[in-house]
Amino acid sequence: MNLAEFHSEAFQQFVLDHLEEDPALLLLKYQGKTAFDLKAAVHQIAARKKADKKLPSWAQDQRLIFPVSLSIEQSSSEETAKFKAGIQAGGTFLDLTGGFGVDSFFIGRKFQKAIYCERNEELAQVASHNFEILGPGKFHVFRGDGVEFLEKSQEQFDLIYADPARRGKGNQKLYKLADCEPDITANWKLMESKASKILLKVSPMLDISQAIQEIPEIQRATVLSVKNEVKEILLEWTKEAESQELSILAVDLGASEQAFGFSPEEESEAKSLFGEAEKYLIEPNAAILKAGGFKIFGERFSLKKLDANSHFYTTEEFPLDIPGRVFEIIQEISPKKAELKKQFPKGNVNVILRNYAQGANEFKKKFGLKDGGEDFLIGTKSPSGFKVFWCRPVKS
Template identity: 35%
Template sequence: MNLKELQLIDNSDVRKIIRDNREEDPLKFALRYNRKKEFPVRAIAEQIKCYQKAKRKLPLLSNSDFIFESVSLEQASSEATAKFKAGIINGKILIDLTGGLGIDSIHFAGKFEKVFYCEENSLLYELFLRNFKTLGINNIEAFEEDGTEILKSYPDKYFNWIYVDPSRRDSNKRLVGLENCWPNVIANLDLYLQKSQNILIKASPALDYKKVKEQLPLLNRFVAVSVDGECKEILLFTTAQEGLCVTSIEAAVLDGEGSLTFHLSTSEIDVIEKKISKEVRQYFYEPDAAIIKTGLSPKVAAQNELWFINHSIDYITADEFIPAFPGRSFQVVLSSVYNKRKMKEYLSSNGIISANIARRDFPDSPEEIRSNLKLKDGGKDYLFFTKNSVNDLIFIHCKKPEI
C-alpha cells in the first residue's frame, strides 16, 4: 500500500466493501473485481488479507475500523504480547523509537501519562495518525522522524522508559542479531541510557542469551515470552541503575488473550543439575517454548520432582501426572528402541495411520519420519523421537492424558 491508496481506501464506501468481503479469498476478490477501475482493487485485496491475519494476531483491533499495512503487520506485536508489555512497565513518559503499526504505543498509552510515537516512514506515520484517533486515544504524540533524532532533542533523563523494536528484516531476509538490526541498539545504547534510566528492547525469539549479555553488559532482565506454546519475542531490559548487574532470566507463558498463566525466573549464576531417568515412565512432558528458550526446564523439573530422558534435550518423564505442568502433557502408551521395520509393524497392529510427530536429538526430520513410516499428519496419537539415557534411538507413543 502507498499513500495514494491509503487516501482511496479511507472512505466509507470502500471501507464497507472491505467489511463485506473480509472473509473472501483475497486473490479471488482481486480477480473478480480487476476490471472495476473505480475501486483500488489491489489495496482492498491487501486489506482483506491483512484482516484475516489480524483477526488472529490482533482480534480486538481487527474488529475496529483499523487500516493495516502488510509488512508492518508481520513484525508488529500481537495484542497478547503488547498487553503483557504494557502490564509490566509504567510511568509518566515513554518514547517508542520504532512506532511501526503502533500496536505497542496504543497499549502503552493506557499505562503512561504520555507516549511519544516515532516513525520516519510516511505511510506508517499517516496510517497511525488515522488509526489511533479512531480509537479515541488522546495521550499519544506522533513524530514523522527517526526516533533516535527525536531522542537527541530532549534533555537527559527526560523519559521514564525508552522502547525500541529494531527492524529484523533486510531485503525480505530475517535478521536475528541486534548488531544487524535497525536501529543498532548496541551502537546507540549510551544515548539511550543518557536519556532514560530504563530501556526495553523487543528482540527476535531466536536471540542467544550469552551473545546478547556480551553485547549489553547492563542487561538486567532477559524475558522469553510465549503465546499458546510458541515463543514470540525476547524482551531485554537494560537499566542505568547501579547494583543491577546480575541478569534475571525469565519465562513468561501467556494465553491467547495475553494473560500470564505461568512465570518462572532464575539468576544467571544459578545452576541446577538435570536428573536423568533410565527409562521412560508413565507420563511424558514437553515444557513450554519460553521455558526451553531460557534454559529453565531443569528448574521446572526440580520443582515437580521430574526426570529428563537424556542430558541434551528437554523431554521430561514422571510416574505421576502434573495437572498444572507449564507445557504439553501426555500419557505414555509405549516407549521402545527405534527400528523402522518393527515400528511399521507396531503402527499397523495398532491401526495407526496418522499421528502428530515431534523429534529432538534424532537424526531424521519430522517430514522424513512421516515419509518413512507412511503416516498422515494429525489424529489422537503423538509420536516423539529422541535418544534415551544411553543414547539409543527411541520412539515414545503417547496420547493426551485421561483426566
C-alpha cells in the same frame, strides 16, 4: 496514501461487504468498475484477514487503516502487546521504532504522554490516523528517525521502547543486536542517559547469551511464547533496579499464563538426575527450552531427565501445575513398519523426535505416518539408547 479515499462511504462499504471473499478474485471481478481505488480497498480486505487472529479488536474496527502486509506480519500480536503493556506505567513513553503502532498503542495508553517515532512516511500516516481514533490527543507522532529525535530531545522518559528491524539486504534475517536497525548497541549509552527504563523487543531467534555480551547492562530477559510457540524476546534495563544481576523469565500466554523464572547461576549450579522413562513424559514449554532452563526445570519439579540433550523429563507421579506438556506413556514401541501399521492402521499419529537418530519428517515418510489424532510417538535418547514411546497427552 490518500486518506480521504479510505473515508469515502463507497470505499468502506465495499470493504465491509467483501470481507469474506478472496482478494485476488475481487480484483479481477471489479477491475474498472469502482469509483474508488480498488487495489487499496482489496488491500484493506486482505490485511484485515491477516489481522483477524493477530489483532482481533483492531480487525473488527472499521474505522482503522491497515498498512502493507509485511508490517502486519512483523507487528506484535494483541496478546504480546498487552503483556508488554503490563511491564511499566508512568509519565512519558517513547517508542523509537513505531512501525504499525501496535506496541505504541497498548504500552502508551498506560502513560500520561506517549511519543511514537517512525521513519516510513506511510506507516507514520497510518499510525497517526489510527491513534486519533483509538486514543484521541494521547499520542504524539514524530515522522523521522527515532534516534535523532532522542538525541535532540531534552526530556527524560519513564520508558524507552525499541523493536529494531531485523532484516538486512535481500530480506536477510539478522539476529545480532549490532546488525539490526537502529543499532541498539551503538546507541545504548544515549538511551540509558535519558530513560528510567529501557525495553527491547528482539527476534525469537536471538541468542540470549549473545545479547547479554553485546549489552551487559541488561537485567532481565523474557522469552515470550503464545500457545507454546516462541514469538519474541524482551530485554529490560531499569535504572533503579534493586539487583543488577540477570534474571530470565519464560512466559507462555496460553489458556492460562504460565511463567518460569530462574537466573543463569541457578541453571549453572542445578543438578540433573537421569533415568529411564517412568509413567509420564514431560516436555517443558517452548519458552523454557528457548530460555535454556534445562537443569533447573528438572531440579525444581523433582523430575528425572532421559538424557542431557533430550530435554524430556519423566516421573512416576502425575505432576501438578507444571509449565509444559504432560504425556502418559502407553507403551514403548518398536520403530518397525509392521508394528507401527498394527498400532496406527490409518497412519495418523503426531510425531515428536528430539535427540533421536533421525528427524521427524524422515521418520514419518519412512513409516507412512502423518500428524493427526490424539496419539503421539515421542522418540528420544534415554540412558539405554534411542527409544520411541506411544503416548497420550494429559491435561495438567
